[in-house]
Amino acid sequence: MAEPNSLLRLYRGDRRLNDFLRHWATAPLGERVALSGAAGSLPALVAASALTELKQTIVVLRSDKEEAAYFLNDLEKLLPQGSVLFFPDSYRRPYADRDQTDNSNIGLRAEVLDRLRGDQPIVVVTYPEAIAEKVITRGQLDARSMEVAVGARLDVGFLNEYLFELHFERVDFVEKPGQFSVRGGIVDVFSFAHPEPHRLEFFGSEVESIRTFDVVDQLTLQRVDRMTLVPNVEDKSSTERRESLTAYAGPKALVWIERPEVALEKLDRVYRLAEEAFVGLHSVVRRLEPHELYVRGAEWDRELAGRGIAVDGVPSDSASWHTLAQPAFAKKFDLLAKTLDGHRQAGRALWIMCGQESQRERLKAILHDLNEGLEVNWIDGALHRGWEDPEAGLIAYVDHDLFERYQRFTIRDQHEQAQALTLKELNALQVGDFVAHIDHGIGKFGGLQKIDVGGVKQEAIKLVYRDSDVLYLSIHSLHKIAPYATKEGTEPSLSKLGSPAWQNAKSKTKRRVKEVAFDLIKLYAKRREAKGFAFSPDSYLQHELEASFAYEDTPDQMKSTADVKADMESPIPMDRLICGDVGFGKTEIAVRAAFKAVADSKQVAVLVPTTLLAFQHFRTFSKRLDGLPARVDYLNRSRTAKETKVVLQDLEDGKIDILIGTHRILG
Structure with missing residues (x-):
């Protein structure tokens, strides 16, 4: 099974890609090199190729946080681990109090600054509100950071004082960035530059070992040779000189801006908010003024004049890629099969990216039923958007758009882990x-x-x-x-x-548990002897129903669905309880199981505890089964005697496939 980075190899020799990269790398400083006509997730593929080919650090500025997060996720699927980092904003509003900061975001920002000091080129994905906040300079970060390596001579007392000077908090158990604990010759410290805390073991004044560990269970994750102590680099109460992220990245770093005019306008908006907040400050402590902490649009625009810039352009010039966004098929799979077959006859390679194995198998079954001879290349993992590229002879679709499903973006939540x-x-x-x-x-x-x-x-x-x-x-x-x-x-x-009393109590409890287990085993043995109805394997319509779910199945949902269907396809009567909190997808599992029964010409009764819930489930089932051959109705005390009589008669005549109701359906 291919992975998304397979697409990088397909485009490696593409003339348009090579021309764009060459132009971007050699254009006069300040000239804006436009990437025109690149649809879908092609811009992310181009950015990944730029890092691989040009071997220079790239700062990618998308228009907002959501766009940046999707771009980040695309790059994470295309590039090796650790090659792309996310740079978020740290404060919910300018001059916010410490308790209004986002520790997770501060950690991610510190990690970016730490990595930019190294020699390895990376891609930093960000958005205007994030780069509006200036960062400390490299020299200041070097002065406030310390690298600790295995075998180094370091006194525990000195380390304790050093961490206090960096405003780290000494606690009993390390749980979040900026904390440390000392237990004899063991020091736990959570640096802002790392996603996990580190445990330093000392033998006298020598660092004997360094290990990362999980704050949840305190167990070791891996041994490392060194770690970097980085303080809170976003403490805006300090008076250190600051600069923009792009200035910090260095003069050789390339910059890619999705929409420059939007970025400049948002920078000015954040700056205006900072000015208003500064005027309203009532503090005896001196705070840096807005121009020292935030970047104006004009200031950043002048800075860009000294570096290579790429922008998203309009597909009107001769250098346009002339690609098309993935069409909307509105879950009309016959139209999808016909479109794919047309591309195949035109000699284009067909690639479909699937975020989940279950979705891939459903789509395979649907296309096989509609066109058995259709040859499709499947990719394990989906980018955000698909595209059609006739010039390259390539069609790349994503499954969530085919099924009109919402694709969630994910940002590594570096530090806000739950406590153990x-x-x-x-x-x-x-x-x-x-x-x-x-x-x-x-x-x-x-x-x-x-x-x-x-x-x-x-x-x-x-x-x-x-x-x-x-x-x-x-x-x-x-x-x-x-x-x-x-x-x-x-x-x-x-x-x-x-005293032996506790052990005796445990032994007595174990005996009682064994007795209960024995009774349950006898009960389940009787149930296994009973014969039930074995439902047929999933049909084409079942695949279509499950694929049309608007959200990605959670791992527990996928397992529960598979277990329920396995029970239904077995001749042994099903006895299964699905547990989960409100909103975790239990009803969706019930919808799928009910339709599977209907597909085998069975009627389904759904028993609910309240009148309101009966109507809510009726609406949910009706919406999910819309367009499928299944009639849903309901019974509760809100229905009149005449309506109830009609429903019961239709049920007896076999016209109703799924009946939802309270205890009235048992009468």
Whole structure:
């Protein structure tokens, strides 16, 4: 199965691509080189080719954050990992307070600045609101950063003071950027330049090992040779000199602007907001003025005069690529098959990109039924938009547009990870709360304390048991304890350390669980002996229904759908419960299962608990099954006696395929 970067190889010798890259690299500084007539995701393919061929850092400026995110996702599928980074805005509004900043975005910005200091060319994707904020200069970042390598001589006390000077916060457990913790010869630190925190282990004054770890479970991810300590580079209360991102990227960096006039207008808009916010400041602390923190449109336009610039152009000049956007087929697959066959007869290669394996298999089945001899090249992974390129003899479609599905963009959420469950619960525990230890039973939480272990101070969890017995638990054994849940208003009895009572209680519980399991096994054995109806494999209409879902299936949705259909195709009666929060797609699974039954000439009853839900499900089922051979109706107390009689008669006559209702449908 091919991948999206296969398209890079197909365009490698393209005359139009090579002419554009050569012109961009050699044009006089300040001249705007236009990429005209490149439809769909072709601009992303050109940008990826530019990095590969020109080997220069490229700053790509799209018109807004959403466009930038889709462009980023396209480049991530076309280029090796780590070759493209996203540069977002950091503050929700100019001169915002610290609690109104986005730590995740600050981390992403710091990572870009750190990578731009290196020799490896990268693509930085951004948008006007992000570059409106100036960044600290390279010299200042060098002065405020420190690289730590395995084998380096570094005193833990000095590192502690250095991190305080960088305004890092010392905590018990590292959870987000700008935090660090010290436990004897182990230092955990979350630098703004890395997506994960690092654990530094010292042997005396020597760095013995450096490992990244997961803040959720505190487990090691990988060993590394070095890491860079970078502070919050977006602290706008500091008085350091700042410059634009493009100036920071250096004079050799190329710039690609989607729509220059839009970018300049948005820069001026952010600057005006900054001026208004600055006038309204009431602070005794001196703050830098807007011109020191933000970039005006005219200022940035003058700066661009000294570098190579590419822009998105209009397809009117002779250098236009003359490509077309992917047509809208409105889920008319016969028209799609006819169009693809026409391109095939014209000698054009057909490529279809699919974001999910399930979508690819559905589309394959549909096209096979409509035109068995159609040869299509399939790509595992979909760019944002498809295109038609007659000159290159290539047609590239994306599946989500064929099925009118929404494609979500994804931006790596670098630092805003959820805390570990154990850490959250630990932080939520109050002294005196009941906890259960897997080996020692029920005790009371006594807080975090530092104890001496072999001459080294370490943090431990204090647990108090009956008769004031105390157990100290290492923080590395958090998985052994859990908050103890009991009935409201009742207190459990504390366990006695060394007593067999807790082990006896566990043994008794295990025996009871085995008894329940035995009863369940007997029940399920009887069910397996019963014979049910084995439904047929998915039909063409089933594929069409599932492919028309407006959103991408979640992994759990895909698994649940497959499990339900496997149950239905088995002669054993189905006994399955689908669990999930509101809005996570349970109804969609029910729609698919119901239609699968209808396709085998069965009638389906959907039982719901409330009158309102009956009508809501009726609307949902009707909308999803619109255009398919399935009639949906409903029964609840809001329907008149006459309407109910008609519905029941139609149901008896087999005219209704799916009936949705409350307990009335059981009467």
